[in-house]
Amino acid sequence: MKHSSWMLAVGKRLILSFFACLIISTVFLGIKPAVAEDIDSHLYFSNGVHNNVGCEDSCCVPPRKQTDPSDPQYPKWWVSDWTMYRVFNNYKQFPPPxxxxxxxLIANEDYEVSYGTTYYDSTYIPEDKDGKSAMMEYxxxxxxxxxxxxxxxxxxxVSLGNKAYxxxxxxxxxxxxCLFSPENHPPRTDFIKHLPYNPEDSAHLNNSLQAYSLLVSPQAILFxxxxxKQPTPDSFDSTAKPYRHPQSFYFSGYPEEPPNAPIVSQNYTNFRMEQPNANIWREVAEMLPPNPELCCLFADDCIEKNSTENSPAASWDALRYSAP
Known part of the structure; x- marks a missing residue:
């Protein structure tokens, strides 16, 4: 697998740190039942794309106009490389997609380039049967x-069913x-129904797109x-009917330094209907400790561990407070 060596290295560090903690706990503290951690701060609003947070009284499915195009869908499984643009200048004059x-925009003056790969399989079922589908973004x-x-x-x-790591x-x-969220499943194949159709964004690139976006107030966080727009054949599965390929995922990053990312765009390259190797999900599942520690990534994820004041800058963790 393309990223097996990197995952193996992570796995070795995980095993060493896990056994070190186990020894310390046994010698100095004694073995005690795990204490349930407060996970409320790790439930993130996504308007129904990744969970039902904030959608208790609705399905988070915005209405479509009769003039809107039909919704595109993900294939049941796929793999795609992508180029990530971290845009830090002139993004208001030149917004995405x-x-x-x-x-x-000018490379290095307005944006930085990096790369990655996404693996997606909507048919995967985790061993604990908590949810369905799997996704890895590298x-x-x-x-x-x-x-x-x-x-x-x-x-x-990596999302395995409902849990994301x-x-x-x-x-x-x-x-x-670490556990990013206990409720953050991969987007369903019909996930785009949760986002409003955006004619203005769709006019970009010579009106060649179908764009769907949500701007969450008051932080004005873009998703x-x-x-x-035009269906094209799949590069991997020659028997598949032409379909509308995903072009990009664009969103608000953390705008302050670091990482100085007011706008981010992941532009897909060689998107294809290839089923990811099942070893990807197996290797991650085998790496998991019995009770993964909650991640401390956002400013408010682990307040007791964060000695700095929370920044007022717009950030994704604010979505759990501002969900409409």
Whole structure:
């Protein structure tokens, strides 16, 4: 597997740290039942895309106009590389969705480039039967820049059913693997129904897109997806009917330094209907400790561990407080 060596290295660090903690707990504290941690701070609003948080009284399905195009859908499984643009200048003059590279913007002066790969399988069922589907987003050398920290490291987000985990080298305030959220499943194949159709965004790239986005107030946090308007054949499965390929995922990052990411766009390349190797999910599941520690990534994730004042900057963790 392409990223097996990196995951194996994370796994070795995880095993060593787990056994070290086990020995310390046994010798000095004695074995005690695990205490349930407060997980409310790790439930993130996504308007129904990743969970039902904030959707208790509705389905979080905005109405469509008769003039709107039909909704595109994800294939039941797929793999795609992508180029990530961390845009820090002139994003108001040139907003997303972007072409690749972004038109009107200058590399290094307006944006930084990094790369990654996403693996998706809507048919996966975890051993504990908690939810369905799996997804891994691998960020090479530049982690997802939505957190108030330097993102210059490799990381992955892996969802196995309803639970989502964060994997890294363990040198950024978190263990090598931690629980990002107990309720953060991969987008369903029909997830786009949860986002409003955006004609203005769809007009980008010579009106070649179907774009869907949500701007959450009062922080004005952007969350959007763009698909190519014209159906095209799949590069991997020649028997599949032409379909509207995903073009980009664009969103608000953490705007202050670091990581200085007011706007981020992941532009897909070689999106294909290839089923990910099942070893990806098996390897991650085998790496999990019995009770994974909650991640401390957002400013309010672990207040007792955060000695600095929370920043007033718009951030994804604020969505749990401002969900409409």
């Amino acid at each position: 972007y072409d690749s590279p972004p038109q009107g 960020y090479e050398k530049r982690c997802l820049p939505i957190f108030p920290q330097d993102n210059k490291y490799t990381c992955s987000f 964060f994997l890294s080298d363990g040198n950024h305030g978190n263990p090598p693997i 959007g997806y763009a698909f190519n």
